[in-house]
Amino acid sequence: MLSKKQAKMFFLGGTAVFFLIFIGMTVDTLVNGVPKYTHASQIDDQVRLGRHLWDSNNCMGCHTIMGEGAYYAPELTKVYERRGPEYIKTTFNFPGGWRPNGRNMVEYNFTEQEKEALVAFLKWVGESDLNGFPPKPSVQLNK
Amino acid sequence: MKFKSQKVAYYFFALSMLLLSLQIVYGFIMAFAHMGFDGLHEWIPFNAATATHKNLLVVWILSGFMGAGYFIIPDESDTELWSVPLALLQFYSFAIVGVIAVVGFHVGWFEGRKFLEIPRPLDYLVALNVILFLVILLMTMFKGKKRTTTAWVLTSGLVFAALLYLPGMIWFDNHTVDSFFRWWVVHLWVEGVWELIMGGILAYLLIKLTGVDREVIEKWLYVIVGLTFLSGILGTGHHYYFIGVPKYWLIVGGIFSALEPLAFLGMTLFAIQMYRKGNKKHPNKLAIYWTLSTAIVAFLGAGLLGLAHTLPGVNLYTHGTLVTAMHGHLAFWGAYASLVLAIISYSMPLMTGRKIYDNSIGHMAFWFSNIGMIGMTMAFAAAGVAQVYMERIVGLDFMQAQLEIEPHFFVLIIAATVFSIGITLFIINFIKFGVPVDEAIGEGEEFSALQTS
Ligand code: HEM
Numbered sequence: 317m318l319s320k321k322q323a324k325m326f327f328l329g330g331t332a333v334f335f336l337i338f339i340g341m342t343v344d345t346l347v348n349g350v351p352k353y354t355h356a357s358q359i360d361d362q363v364r365l366g367r368h369l370w371d372s373n374n375c376m377g378c379h380t381i382m383g384e385g386a387y388y389a390p391e392l393t394k395v396y397e398r399r400g401p402e403y404i405k406t407t408f409n410f411p412g413g414w415r416p417n418g419r420n421m422v423e424y425n426f427t428e429q430e431k432e433a434l435v436a437f438l439k440w441v442g443e444s445d446l447n448g449f450p451p452k453p454s455v456q457l458n459k
Numbered sequence: 460m461k462f463k464s465q466k467v468a469y470y471f472f473a474l475s476m477l478l479l480s481l482q483i484v485y486g487f488i489m490a491f492a493h494m495g496f497d498g499l500h501e502w503i504p505f506n507a508a509t510a511t512h513k514n515l516l517v518v519w520i521l522s523g524f525m526g527a528g529y530f531i532i533p534d535e536s537d538t539e540l541w542s543v544p545l546a547l548l549q550f551y552s553f554a555i556v557g558v559i560a561v562v563g564f565h566v567g568w569f570e571g572r573k574f575l576e577i578p579r580p581l582d583y584l585v586a587l588n589v590i591l592f593l594v595i596l597l598m599t600m601f602k603g604k605k606r607t608t609t610a611w612v613l614t615s616g617l618v619f620a621a622l623l624y625l626p627g628m629i630w631f632d633n634h635t636v637d638s639f640f641r642w643w644v645v646h647l648w649v650e651g652v653w654e655l656i657m658g659g660i661l662a663y664l665l666i667k668l669t670g671v672d673r674e675v676i677e678k679w680l681y682v683i684v685g686l687t688f689l690s691g692i693l694g695t696g697h698h699y700y701f702i703g704v705p706k707y708w709l710i711v712g713g714i715f716s717a718l719e720p721l722a723f724l725g726m727t728l729f730a731i732q733m734y735r736k737g738n739k740k741h742p743n744k745l746a747i748y749w750t751l752s753t754a755i756v757a758f759l760g761a762g763l764l765g766l767a768h769t770l771p772g773v774n775l776y777t778h779g780t781l782v783t784a785m786h787g788h789l790a791f792w793g794a795y796a797s798l799v800l801a802i803i804s805y806s807m808p809l810m811t812g813r814k815i816y817d818n819s820i821g822h823m824a825f826w827f828s829n830i831g832m833i834g835m836t837m838a839f840a841a842a843g844v845a846q847v848y849m850e851r852i853v854g855l856d857f858m859q860a861q862l863e864i865e866p867h868f869f870v871l872i873i874a875a876t877v878f879s880i881g882i883t884l885f886i887i888n889f890i891k892f893g894v895p896v897d898e899a900i901g902e903g904e905e906f907s908a909l910q911t912s
């Protein structure tokens with residue numbers, strides 16, 4: 317039968333081995349993977365400001381991007397491709413809050429530059445290589 | 460209760476109960492909003508409600524863990540807590556930071572990073588606070604006469620939880636990198652180091668409640684936490700499938716996260732087996748119920764419902780839908796919420812001297828909350844599967860699909876009401892205990908004679 321000491325070795329040994337593998341994979345991902353998959357060279361001041369606005373207004377508290385966030389409002393990974401910049405910019409400062417289908421967005425007070433920045437950020441997100449996410453629907457009723 | 464200073468735990472447990480009640484209020488606000496009733500939008504928009512709901516959850520669970528630490532470590536180390544005034548200072552500062560964070564969410568002061576919405580300046584205060592907590596625990600252990608495996612597993616879980624909070628505080632220009640390290644906090648907490656905390660608390664409860672030999676329980680504790688890290692570390696990959704990182708995470712994350720349920724299955728078998736081997740003489744039936752249900756429901760919510768969407772081929776369709784909320788609720792409830800309720804049920808009679816062990820309010824609290832939560836899980840499941848089908852397979856527009864699934868949120872609200880009745884009853888019992896008293900010292904020590912060795 318397994319002794320307590322062996323059980324302890326299993327715990328410490330296993331943890332150490334898998335932790336090291338994890339660190340190795342992390343380094344490879346950050347050095348070789350992310351720059352290519354996310355076009356990191358295209359992250360300019362606009363995209364940076366856009367992300368700052370995205371974070372500080374907690375847009376993720378209603379929407380998802382890259383499938384992460386809350387499930388109250390649409391997935392925005394491909395919104396630039398789906399709606400285009402002008403439509404996106406209309407939603408922000410819409411009087412009373414944007415409300416096309418009965419769900420209310422917060423009414424913001426963004427400057428033109430801030431709107432452009434958010435659009436730039438969403439465009440950058442949409443151009444990242446996300447291993448096939450979001451999936452293409454097999455049946456397209458709307459189109 | 461063996462030592463006077465263990466009473467500090469009460470403050471943390473009381474804070475837990477308060478924040479849990481508030482968390483539920485925000486749950487209802489969101490459930491109504493999903494159903495189309497968003498009358499509070501102007502004052503509490505959905506993104507403020509969701510940040511509050513999730514952060515109150517994390518804070519009340521952490522508060523419960525801290526209370527558990529202050530109750531268990533003196534007992535296991537056989538000594539008074541190193542410093543009660545510092546523990547109280549830690550308590551009040553923790554509560555104050557929590558209040559500032561929650562109020563901040565309502566005036567739009569947050570950082571939209573799911574589960575880490577607390578703004579960075581407050582992060583530093585949280586970190587300081589947790590360091591103080593850990594220093595108090597470690598000093599207690601070092602001055603103690605005994606250092607048990609259970610105490611070590613619990614404490615190292617708490618130490619690593621603190622360390623893992625740090626990568627989540629760094630700013631990265633690239634959203635993908637930010638997300639990558641956010642999961643070091645969120646995933647490596649719930650599917651890593653928090654399981655050490657869970658294993659430690661469960662082992663303590665089982666030793667006390669079943670009387671089974673400590674050596675046997677602690678051996679299996681090592682095996683379980685060994686399985687946790689063996690699968691859980693690389694299992695982080697299941698959050699990396701679609702965020703802009705290389706494809707090898709699909710394979711590695713898929714394989715290792717599919718092994719994660721083994722650790723939870725281990726906890727279930729462990730608890731049931733020890734209960735069956737034990738002498739069943741302990742009078743605190745409610746604590747036994749909560750201890751066993753933690754081990755069982757954690758496997759259902761985290762293990763089975765996690766497995767349900769963890770393979771990349773499935774996750775491509777369910778990622779970012781209400782299917783995730785289905786799993787999130789039962790997993791957090793089973794593994795961590797129930798665990799905190801278990802240690803509260805065990806420790807309150809010992810701290811207050813009032814023998815509320817087996818009353819009908821306590822049993823009703825147990826059944827209402829568990830059945831209510833399972834109902835909520837089913838409502839989220841129905842809504843989520845329908846959403847996946849309409850939005851991801853058939854290609855309906857997001858909002859069109861959402862309008863179709865509104866009825867499921869009605870069911871959610873019914874189930875949530877049952878759940879809330881259970882929690883209310885639990886809190887009524889909690890209040891009936893009153894506050895800890897020094898006369899309770901020595902309370903429960905007669906049960907140590909029940910230990911089989
Ligand atoms: C009356 C009780 C509750 C109700 C009505 C409720 C409702 C909700 C709703 C509507 C959401 C938002 C989903 C979205 O993003 O659109 C949510 C999120 C969440 N709730 Fe609750 N909740 C309740 C209690 C709880 C409890 C007790 C826990 C933990 C044990 C919990 C844990 C969570 C978690 C982890 C999330 C985030 C899930 C995710 O984004 O995947 N909730 N809840």
Ligand code: HEM
Nearest residue numbers: 649697716719761765766768769778779783787790791794
């Ligand atoms: C007690 C342990 C666990 C808790 C508290 C928990 C909780 C959660 C929560 C709250 C989320 C939503 C995260 C977010 O989107 O921000 C999540 C996601 C997920 N969990 Fe768990 N979980 C646990 C264990 C597991 C296990 C053991 C598995 C696998 C077998 C698993 C598989 C997943 C998957 C695949 C997702 C990603 C969903 C997506 O975004 O596509 N979880 N979990």
Ligand SMILES: [Fe+2]
Nearest residue numbers: 646650697698
């Ligand atoms: Fe995970």
